[in-house]
Amino acid sequence: EDKVVQSPLSLVVHEGDTVTLNCSYEVTNFRSLLWYKQEKKAPTFLFMLTSSGIEKKSGRLSSILDKKELFSILNITATQTGDSAIYLCAVGDSGGSNYKLTFGKGTLLTVNP
Amino acid sequence: AAGVIQSPRHLIKEKRETATLKCYPIPRHDTVYWYQQGPGQDPQFLISFYEKMQSDKGSIPDRFSAQQFSDYHSELNMSSLELGDSALYFCASSFGGTNEKLFFGSGTQLSVL
Numbered sequence: 561e562d563k564v565v566q567s568p569l570s571l572v573v574h575e576g577d578t579v580t581l582n583c584s585y586e587v588t589n590f591r592s593l594l595w596y597k598q599e600k601k602a603p604t605f606l607f608m609l610t611s612s613g614i615e616k617k618s619g620r621l622s623s624i625l626d627k628k629e630l631f632s633i634l635n636i637t638a639t640q641t642g643d644s645a646i647y648l649c650a651v652g653d654s655g656g657s658n659y660k661l662t663f664g665k666g667t668l669l670t671v672n673p
Numbered sequence: 674a675a676g677v678i679q680s681p682r683h684l685i686k687e688k689r690e691t692a693t694l695k696c697y698p699i700p701r702h703d704t705v706y707w708y709q710q711g712p713g714q715d716p717q718f719l720i721s722f723y724e725k726m727q728s729d730k731g732s733i734p735d736r737f738s739a740q741q742f743s744d745y746h747s748e749l750n751m752s753s754l755e756l757g758d759s760a761l762y763f764c765a766s767s768f769g770g771t772n773e774k775l776f777f778g779s780g781t782q783l784s785v786l
Contacts, residue, residue, distance in 0.1 A: 594774075601761070602763065602779045603763075608774055660706065660729050661775065662718065663715040664715055665715045666715060
């Protein structure tokens with residue numbers, strides 16, 4: 561059974577801090593790892609990672625994948641209160657007839673002013 | 674840009690009743706996924722459809738059924754509702770059965786009393 565473990569489960573920081581969110585996984589037929597940000601309702605897409613060692617970057621957010629050690633990190637620099645959300649890591653498995661995502665439980669990030 | 678549309682946004686039902694949730698994917702997307710997210714839980718994969726055929730099945734109870742119609746919208750039918758069915762039900766869509774980048778709707782919040 562595919563498994564995704566995120567840490568920490570919850571994190572409280574002050575504006576301007578840098579945070580690192582962790583995601584480790586076990587999956588039979590790894591296809592990709594995705595990061596989503598969930599504020600009130602729908603998870604919104606952040607990054608998709610398929611290759612080790614290649615950093616994806618979008619503004620203050622960046623992410624990297626290590627397929628050998630089976631983990632990914634999501635970094636957020638100069639955090640803002642608007643970054644407060646649950647950050648979900650999901651791993652894609654292409655072993656079945658189709659592709660499906662298995663999610664971790666998420667990291668709840670709270671950024672205080 | 675058009676997003677994934679789910680209806681209704683909120684639904685309150687009593688035990689043993691039935692419910693139907695609807696999902697309208699992004700135009701030209703042919704793949705639909707259903708996820709269930711309980712309070713404080715990660716999204717759990719229920720079922721997916723590609724080109725109107727069921728493509729994968731997750732932890733969907735036998736009391737639930739779903740289908741994808743000719744216009745690619747999908748409906749999740751839930752019967753004999755139980756208290757434990759109270760959750761946020763997400764629909765996501767993508768193009769092509771093996772496309773990793775899923776776009777999520779805002780979800781339907783189902784409360785079973």
